[in-house]
Amino acid sequence: MDLGLAGRSAILMASSRGLGRACAHSVAREGVNVVINGRTAADVATTVGEIAAAYGVNALAVVGDATEPNTHDRLLEACGQPDIVLLNGGGPPVTALADIEPEQWQDAAQRLMISPLMFVQRVVPGMRERRFGRIVAITSAMVKAPNPALGLSAGPRLGMTAVLKALSTEIVMDNVTINQLLPERIDTERQQYMARLIMEQRGVTWDEARAAQAAMIKAQRLGRPEEFGDAFAFLCSTQAGYISGQNLQLDGGSYAGVF
Numbered sequence: 001m002d003l004g005l006a007g008r009s010a011i012l013m014a015s016s017r018g019l020g021r022a023c024a025h026s027v028a029r030e031g032v033n034v035v036i037n038g039r040t041a042a043d044v045a046t047t048v049g050e051i052a053a054a055y056g057v058n059a060l061a062v063v064g065d066a067t068e069p070n071t072h073d074r075l076l077e078a079c080g081q082p083d084i085v086l087l088n089g090g091g092p093p094v095t096a097l098a099d100i101e102p103e104q105w106q107d108a109a110q111r112l113m114i115s116p117l118m119f120v121q122r123v124v125p126g127m128r129e130r131r132f133g134r135i136v137a138i139t140s141a142m143v144k145a146p147n148p149a150l151g152l153s154a155g156p157r158l159g160m161t162a163v164l165k166a167l168s169t170e171i172v173m174d175n176v177t178i179n180q181l182l183p184e185r186i187d188t189e190r191q192q193y194m195a196r197l198i199m200e201q202r203g204v205t206w207d208e209a210r211a212a213q214a215a216m217i218k219a220q221r222l223g224r225p226e227e228f229g230d231a232f233a234f235l236c237s238t239q240a241g242y243i244s245g246q247n248l249q250l251d252g253g254s255y256a257g258v259f
Contacts, residue, residue, distance in 0.1 A: 006032075009034075120135060136234040217254050
């Protein structure tokens with residue numbers, strides 16, 4: 001299927017590794033020119049080089065923390081009129097509610113809700129004027145199924161979800177959509193790190209640790225990064241203009257709820 005994206009431009013936050021990198025590859029394969037972002041210059045340079053070589057698109061590098069206003073400025077200097085924006089970034093540490101300090105709430109709210117919303121505020125007017133825009137946020141399964149040890153993640157992300165949902169109803173008339181991807185156990189470096197922790201904590205082999213991870217998913221396997229990236233690419237497509245304000249779970253059928 002031709003997704004109708006050739007020649008479009010995308011700003012992809014936190015896209016030098018992991019899920020963001022998978023998303024970058026999937027849209028670049030469709031002919032989208034990309035701005036790759038990450039905090040480590042070597043990772044950004046590697047991803048930019050491999051994408052440019054593989055797909056022949058323009059790939060630009062912006063090194064910096066995507067939650068910082070000066071990084072936002074440089075992202076928009078690299079691509080002043082993005083057709084596609086990926087909101088992405090790392091989550092806070094696992095912390096029980098009783099142990100969370102006020103400054104941790106403030107930091108989590110700034111990084112996971114306020115900062116991405118301020119970037120959305122800057123790009124939406126141009127998208128509406130050009131009558132094309134696709135904004136996709138990578139959030140977490142915790143948005144719909146909160147874990148008591150992940151309140152620092154669930155709280156701010158759910159706040160952002162609510163604001164983005166409200167905004168989506170206003171701007172879809174101009175062919176600008178907003179959706180969210182909720183990953184669970186996608187096989188990136190993060191899951192490999194978690195497998196090593198299982199090995200240390202349980203005294204098991206690598207294969208046993210990986211089997212334990214897969215057993216947590218109804219599909220009995222981890223998700224593949226390219227599956228995640230391709231879901232992102234479809235939500236950015238011309239065909240997806242009637243899909244907005246949605247939370248798409250990529251969890252191997254594990255969510256137990258109906259809605």
